[in-house]
Amino acid sequence: MTASVCLEKVTCTFASRSGEGSYTAVRDVDLAIEDGEFVSVVGPTGCGKSTLLNVAAGLLRPSSGHVKIHDEPLVGINRRAGYMFQAEALMPWRSALQNVIAGLEFRGEDGENARHRGAEWLERVGLSGFGDRYPHQLSGGMRKRVSLAQMLILDPQILLMDEPFSALDVQTRQLMENELLELWSADRKSVIFITHDLEEAISLSDRVVVLSAGPATRPIGEYVIDLPRPRDVSEIRLAPRFIELHDRIWHAMKDEVLKGYQQTRNRTAP
């Protein structure tokens, strides 16, 4: 099997705002995602998880290190990847349907065919009949569904997801997680799923990568999740194996989370 995304010794250093000194968000990160693998990356808040994802997307060039997509070095934007952002990313002046087909339009596939496919995707994410609503007329969960359809309509081989459901309430979130698993299992894309929620990470993934607290974040542990599929995210949380895995990973994470918490406290303290 070839790795669909491979980060080799990736380091990202940012110049600090004051102009003097610099901040290293991630240092010497090696991360490989197999074809069709669902990998979650968990870590304490503010540890540079999104930085890694931006590097894989080609939105951010690492200060040093290499990114390979299907064994080819990544130049510019990663055209094989779809990205789902944590914040609102829909164009507010476009209706749900127009948002879904935006990527097709960028490719020059305009017109009836594109609209037809857009409507199909809206149906698949449970939003048929909502095509002409504008984002502000949709609930948070519905907007996430539109984002999902917007990404998946382009049929990317790699999905990059940056805490996509963190803004949703628990019930909506579990619904969306199940739907994501269902859509994913249909054609097994490679997924990098960023989250700070360990339960979400375990219930969705094949593998969980734990990051250390920032600065200079690096992976400190990898755990294969051998839970059977298909899964139901709310049921699987009660399985004994789930609790066992959760305990193990949580033990490894705890110190880092405390470290990260301490740092954010120091940063905000006067």
Place this chain on the structure above:
Amino acid sequence: MRRKLWVWQVLLLVALFAVWHVATHPELIPPVVWDNPSRAAFFFGEPLKILKVMGDWFTGGEIYPHLWVTLQETALAFVIGSVLGLAIGLWLGLAPFASALLDPYIKAANAMPRVVLAPIFMVWFGLGIWSKVALGVTLVFFIVFFNVYQGVKEVSPVVLNNATMLGATRRQLLRYVYLPSATSWVFSSLHTSVGMAFVGAVVGEYLGSAKGVGYLIHMAEGSFDINTVFAGILVLTIFALVLDFAVSAAEKRLLVWRPTQGETEQQL
């Protein structure tokens, strides 16, 4: 409740005219400020006469060509000023070096009272409508320009990144993200910029022209015909109200995607 408010608003208008009428009509009340009872009428006009002048204008059809000219000037100034403001705002918003270079000049041009340019425009464009359009353009341009410039700077980076990941080229970003975003800022300044276009047209007419409502006012002023001056002012006010109403209607249609307060979200 809304209907009742409407009635009160009309009543207030009537009351204002009544007070005006009584205060300026000689012999209705004893003179308080002036010894000569017709002095008040000389300075403040008489509502009945003013309404008669307006009635004659509209029934006789004398006012329509003037209104038409003022409307043309306003519309042209608005369209040209907006397009220029949009184009240059987009350009400078996306070109940091050019914007840094031109920054002091733009600030200076904006700080300058642009009405003083009117005589120059008269020389350049003559007494026809184009000198008024030019004056209006200088007023509209800066409002639209600053709005668009700010709008471009404030386009959500997430929306931009998202469009980039969906495969948008730099050109497509401009067309599908920056332009709609900037246009929405143009629309949000619609009331102000239409108002400014109107101000430019009327002030230009007032300073020198052969047609337009501003010209009517200027002529009447020359012959101390205060009633006609007031009639012109009232016509302009009504005209501005109609214009504002039209803008509101256009805004409602063009900005459907904007969240309005109190609108309920549709829960799935």
